[in-house]
Amino acid sequence: MEFSVKSGSPEKQRSACIVVGVFEPRRLTSVAEQLDVISEGYISNLLRRGDLEGRAGQMLLLHQVPNILSERVLLVGCGKERELDERQYKQIISKTIKTLNETGSMEAVSFLTELHVKGRDTYWKVRQAVEATQDSLYTFLQLKTKKDELRRPLRKIVFNVPTRRELPIGERALAHGLAVADGAKTAKDVANMPPNICNPAYLLKQAEQLETQYDNLHVSSVNEQQMDELGMHSYLAVGRGSANESIMTIMEHKGGPADQAPIVLVGKGLTFDSGGISIKPGQGMDEMKYDMGGAASVLGAMHTISELNLPINIIGLLVGCENMPDANAYRPGDILTTMSGQTVEVLNTDAEGRLVLCDALTYVERFDPELVIDIATLTGACVIALGAHASGIMSNHNPLAHELINASEQSGDKAWRLPLWDEYQEQIESPFADMANVGGRPAGTITAACFLSRFTKKYNWAHMDIAGTAWTGGKNKGSTGRPVPMLSQFLMNRAGIESED
Ligand code: BES
Ligand code: MN
Numbered sequence: 001m002e003f004s005v006k007s008g009s010p011e012k013q014r015s016a017c018i019v020v021g022v023f024e025p026r027r028l029t030s031v032a033e034q035l036d037v038i039s040e041g042y043i044s045n046l047l048r049r050g051d052l053e054g055r056a057g058q059m060l061l062l063h064q065v066p067n068i069l070s071e072r073v074l075l076v077g078c079g080k081e082r083e084l085d086e087r088q089y090k091q092i093i094s095k096t097i098k099t100l101n102e103t104g105s106m107e108a109v110s111f112l113t114e115l116h117v118k119g120r121d122t123y124w125k126v127r128q129a130v131e132a133t134q135d136s137l138y139t140f141l142q143l144k145t146k147k148d149e150l151r152r153p154l155r156k157i158v159f160n161v162p163t164r165r166e167l168p169i170g171e172r173a174l175a176h177g178l179a180v181a182d183g184a185k186t187a188k189d190v191a192n193m194p195p196n197i198c199n200p201a202y203l204l205k206q207a208e209q210l211e212t213q214y215d216n217l218h219v220s221s222v223n224e225q226q227m228d229e230l231g232m233h234s235y236l237a238v239g240r241g242s243a244n245e246s247i248m249t250i251m252e253h254k255g256g257p258a259d260q261a262p263i264v265l266v267g268k269g270l271t272f273d274s275g276g277i278s279i280k281p282g283q284g285m286d287e288m289k290y291d292m293g294g295a296a297s298v299l300g301a302m303h304t305i306s307e308l309n310l311p312i313n314i315i316g317l318l319v320g321c322e323n324m325p326d327a328n329a330y331r332p333g334d335i336l337t338t339m340s341g342q343t344v345e346v347l348n349t350d351a352e353g354r355l356v357l358c359d360a361l362t363y364v365e366r367f368d369p370e371l372v373i374d375i376a377t378l379t380g381a382c383v384i385a386l387g388a389h390a391s392g393i394m395s396n397h398n399p400l401a402h403e404l405i406n407a408s409e410q411s412g413d414k415a416w417r418l419p420l421w422d423e424y425q426e427q428i429e430s431p432f433a434d435m436a437n438v439g440g441r442p443a444g445t446i447t448a449a450c451f452l453s454r455f456t457k458k459y460n461w462a463h464m465d466i467a468g469t470a471w472t473g474g475k476n477k478g479s480t481g482r483p484v485p486m487l488s489q490f491l492m493n494r495a496g497i498e499s500e501d
């Protein structure tokens with residue numbers, strides 16, 4: 001897909017399609033108004049006859065509009081003018097892109113970026129438009145033998161900005177939006193890959209593939225033998241029932257001064273989570289290939305920040321592992337010694353994410369991190385608490401939690417904080433070990449974070465539970481690429497990248 005920004009008037013465009021908005025009820029945007037004047041009332045006539053009310057998401061494709069140079073005009077319903085918010089804007093863009101893609105316009109000039117969205121500027125509108133476009137055109141067809149491809153797909157889109165003065169801002173938004181969209185695509189591709197292909201070694205291979213593209217990116221890995229020497233017995237226990245070796249991939253982006261403390265991202269990379277001996281029910285178990293969504297988002301964010309070449313040091317870990325039942329598998333009742341020296345009584349082998357993460361979180365102490373964020377599809381309880389709309393955030397450092405929430409609001413990749421009070425710690429006490437790996441059903445998301453908090457005392461840390469946001473299930477099954485946009489935004493903020501130079 002080819003993107004550009006331009007500043008021009010609608011009637012001067014010579015394109016396969018020009019896209020303009022109509023508000024409810026039957027009210028032309030100023031751009032549509034311009035076309036209406038040139039076409040001698042052609043558009044307002046149609047509206048009067050009732051062809052388009054202007055409800056959000058309504059589409060009306062017109063051909064050969066009188067006196068208009070472009071082949072087609074796509075009228076897009078934008079709802080009530082005063083109600084146009086961020087969510088509706090993104091939905092309108094997505095629907096428009098899908099319509100263009102399916103109706104034979106290989107190129108288009110969109111004036112939707114000129115719509116007034118409460119509290120948002122041109123930078124935001126162009127950037128979101130780019131991200132929403134790439135998101136809505138995403139497909140995963142690598143493993144289909146018959147790919148029913150469109151004969152005339154959308155190839156080129158121009159986003160119009162209101163004034164020439166805003167062109168540089170539009171260009172910047174475009175570059176940032178593309179970098180974020182590339183990262184999200186990387187995350188989706190690896191997450192959608194089936195678990196017989198995408199195993200811990202595959203995650204490493206994807207990181208190495210990125211390494212070849214960027215000079216500042218360096219990849220290394222820790223295998224099972226090395227984990228054993230490091231004392232990562234909790235991590236190793238989870239992978240013991242699997243024929244696929246556990247591999248922890250380390251990606252280092254060196255964009256800042258050599259002595260600058262790095263920001264560390266740690267992604268849960270369960271390439272398949274059967275539950276192990278505490279096996280999961282069969283229904284929907286296929287979706288547990290997405291249990292590496294945290295690692296996928298770290299890989300994606302590393303792609304984005306490499307593309308932007310952010311001038312700070314960032315390290316990403318893909319904590320690769322597979323949880324399977326087997327004669328060799330770990331069991332309920334086992335007591336494990338973690339890399340930190342603390343012991344854990346396993347009460348449920350399906351609470352495996354925290355067991356791999358705790359050792360990775362101890363491992364990263366060696367980097368003397370500025371801060372650490374782990375990202376994990378950790379608990380079904382988070383899906384119950386927040387649904388598919390927001391990721392959960394828990395942190396031992398209030399300013400960090402606020403920064404993350406801020407980044408989520410800027411990027412539209414929503415997140416919400418849950419408390420991490422000491423009261424909850426009692427739920428994971430064990431009579432035989434320093435802690436148990438589960439804390440019962442109440443506040444399952446928080447007790448999982450409580451478990452991790454016992455391994456993150458040496459640095460500022462935040463935990464993101466993305467169980468509800470990383471993928472969608474059912475017939476529209478697929479990775480969402482979340483939370484690549486918000487992680488990227490957080491890192492851009494940290495690097496001092498703004499919408500203007
Ligand atoms: N990967 C799952 C969490 C999960 C479940 C994410 C469903 C998305 C949808 C995790 O490893 C797990 O199984 N967690 C258990 C923890 C429980 C045993 C304390 C859960 O949430 O049921
Ligand atoms: Mn599990």
Ligand code: ZN
Pocket residue numbers: 270273291350352353377378
């Ligand atoms: Zn899991």
